Amino acid sequence: MKKLRHLLLSSLMLCLGNAIAAGAPEVGVSDNSISIGMTAPLSGPNGSYGVEMREVIEASFRQINSSGGIHGRKLQLVALDDGYETDRAVANTRTLINETKVFALLASYGSSPTTAAMNEVFGPAAVPLIGTISGADSLRQSPKENTNSRYMFNVRTSYANESEAIVKHLTALGLNNIAVFYQNDGFGKSGLDGVTAALKRRNLTPSAQGSVERNSLDVGKAAQAIARANPQVVLMVTLYKPSAEFVRLMKKLGQNPQFFALSPVGADLLVGELGAEARGIGIAQVMPYPWNDATPAVREYQRLLSGDKKPTYYGIEAYLMSKTLLDGLRKSGRDLTREKLIASLESMQNHDLGGYRVSFSASDHSGSSFVDLTVIGSGGRVLH
Template sequence: MRIARALLFGFLSWFGCVFAAEVGVTDNSVLIGMTAPFSGPNGAYGLDMKMVINAYFRQINDAGGIHGRRLELRALDDGYETERAVANTRTLINQEKVFALLASYGSSPTTAAMNEVFGVAKVPLVGAISGADSIRQSPRDNPKNRYMFNVRASYANETEAIVNQLVSLGFRNIAVLYQNDGFGKSGLDGVITALRKHNQAPLAVATVERNSVEVSQAVQTIAQVNPQAVIMVTLYKPTAAFVRAMRKTGQKPQFMTLSPVGADLLVQELGDEARGIGISQVMPYPWNDTTPLVREYQKLLGQNGKFSYYGVEAYAMAKVLIDAIRKAGKDLSRDKLLASLEGMQNHDLGGYRVSYSANERLGSHFVDLTVIGNSGRVLR
């Protein structure tokens, strides 16, 4: 009888341990999920991020992992399409059984994935290439936002910096080109709000569809008002198409755009025609090593690495997640990861800080203004 009881107790203890184990966590590994564009017009963005994250995970694993666990990345291609991003997020959580999510891409895809999938499943996502307000609400206002941890500044921060710079230089006739989705609309709202503070409004507003370079109507709308400056809330291919088409009409306004454009990709697309375009940035300058975060990133990629703002941002996102996992301790769970992330107040990643709390998900307010100079160099 005693033996039977002992066996039963042992079985129940084993049964409880098996089912108490956290999803995506074993004694030897932690599985992290990622959905981003790895193909299509914006595939270069996601590929850059995935390369950096994989390199950082290898570095961590080669040093023994985190509390003896290796990091594994499961990455799925969404082509910067909202429905695919939502489906991928559902697959990563329900089928791949990931512990947490990392480095989403795009405002509309991330917002939809949060509201429909990971916010419902209570799986944290660290970092998104998006400055939209929709993923920056306090968890008090939207409980699903509790599982979204932003690492970059908002589009409102970026557009305010751009508008303030233009107004300080005497520009008054400012037009806006925006992408017709969550990214573009959030940026447009930011421009309008920032201009209103200076008793101004956009001289003209035009739009381009996501994943499209059809800008002829936008060029016609904006060229006819002869603006002094155009703020473009667009990605690199439509930005390049619009700049070329505007210049063909004889228009030479000051072109300004936001960080998601990807400075290196815009230069690659436009060549010498990119010179003079201003870009707001939400990460430290990737081409010198004065910032510890950048110095680590450059060392990770090596002397022959191709440095970029997207690469630095992917590294910053991964560092936030890894620092939080390490701080959560060996007995890892999603609840402990959430508590660890929410305890990151003024957390220093190496000259770049993020801050969260139980009701704060903004992450950072850092914005820098740059301009493309001769030979495609990004200048501060």
Template sequence: MRFAKVLLCALLSCFGGVLAGEAGVTANSILIGMTAPFSGPNGAYGLDMKRVIQAYFRQINEAGGIDGRMLSLRVLDDGYETERAVANTKALIDTEKVFALLASYGSSPTTAAMNEAFGIARVPLIGAISGADSIRQSPKEHPNNRYMFNLRASYANETEALVHHLVSLGIKNIAVLYQNDGFGKSGLEGVVSALKKHQLTPSAVATVERNSVDVAQAVQQIAAVNPQAVIMVTLYKPTAAFVRAMKKADQLPQFMTLSPVGAELLVQELGEAARGIGISQVMPSPWSDTTRLAHEYQKLIGPQGKPSYYGLEAYAMARVLVEAIRKTGKEPTREGLVNALESMHNLDLGGYRVSYSANERRGSGFVDLTVIGPDGRIMR
């Protein structure tokens, strides 16, 4: 009788261990976490990404899921605030017990979450709207970076493309407006570095606080040098406020900005005043009828959907995650997911390639230059 009880306990213990499995994974589901701004001045960015990811997860689930497991997305609103992003990440890992993280937003929030939460917990994050070097460092030298998998090109890639274009046009008087946070400072460093290659320095540098549109002092500082061009490392609301104020001050430089601005949102905010603004992009055109990735994205959101660069990037992030989970095998684990991602060498998503290795987390170096044309059209 005693032997039978011992055997029963051993079997139950073994069976319980199998049932427990990896956090966020059950026999019929896989739970993914996401923290991003869904409210406040930058909420439109996160909402666009969330809609696309949820639509793609539905598509995967309707086709049978991944080895019979249905994907679900748990989202938390961080308002593009670093402390909230870190708290949300910890809650997603410790309380919600997500398997992995997807589509973070912002340089400072993502860097802090990596160093204080998901890197320590060894939970992989796939995709971040950030080109900061802080989340692209070598995992060998910075162990927390092992769990950060970027898709988009870096701010250094974007700013180099912008500076090279301006200098090739004979423009040398280049000022910089940057957002006072990790995003803006990383972009500023990229501009300064790119200008240095042409024996140039910024003619003026001014800043605007995160989640603020108070650009009066910045306009005064930059207008004082009558710049030929201004590179704006800012999001769409402060960018729009700055452009309006500069034009009101009879300043008409060539305005250039980086991909995080969100071209479609900038057009909505500025209207016809957005015409002529140059924007570096880190994804192919979401309106393309020749790029397979864009075509499949358009099909996903349907004829009533509004294509956007943010939406296409979220789709690419989700595609990489699903591909990696499939590569982990019948019983997904976080370490298995990391290994699967590291084995992705030159993964072709359909006109957009992503590569990782044991010591490389950059994903892609793709940069395209666009300009806002008549009627708000984004032109190459």
């Protein structure tokens, strides 16, 4: 018996040694699958944003899987609902990494939720996240400034770049009385900082400010404070429901400034909420025009749409986030690890996703500097 136990132990140690030498499988990776996690609002006031993103990513994965996957592995998406709440986003990220055991993360939503998840969960766990709907500076620090930033790969540009493009355009038209309506969280404050900095470069300051809490439509005090300044322009760093409520209330107060919004507002959703009243609202966009099928990536995205689904900016952004991940996985080869994916992404210099380019390096994960200014025309059509 003693000799048998010795033989069994020796055999076990030999197998263990062989497994180590061969390299243990990476978490979330099997011989035939790769598990990807996502946390976003799938319900509540902002659920439309997350549902749109999830549907496009699932369609993208189905297309890849139908042609054999990535190096023979099929992509699986596990999407959890965080309701655009920071605590839930952090909890979901922890669940995806520690319990679901995903390989990587994709397409998060919101500045405060993503920043908290990065610093508390996926950064310390060394799990990369590709893409989030946020232009916050807190997600664009170099790894030297914040080691957790090494695991955040942005696909869109910053709010600072959006704000600069808007303010440059407005002041060139002689519009200097510019107020700011912002969401009182990481998203809104980052956007407010960007607008304030852009105005300061032109020796200007916001003529008035007003805020709304996340997931709230209580915009009365903000509208009254801003109306007192009689602004030429109100720059809105808010999402579509509070933006629409604010525009309606300002008009009731006899105010008809030029309204301008940052990209997260969602043009189609704002039109759906405001109807004809949305006409004339300007919106900064950080993705290619999703109705222009001359752009290869847009054409590919449009082919994914089924039934009565129409192109949107959120849809094309979700597609380009997915495509960035897929290109990184291809470059990483069959022997896939998280570190190989990070290295592959960091090797993408001026990487063409089909008419939209991203650039990463070991010291900079900003991704893009693309900004386009659009306006809502008659019939809710977005013009650029």
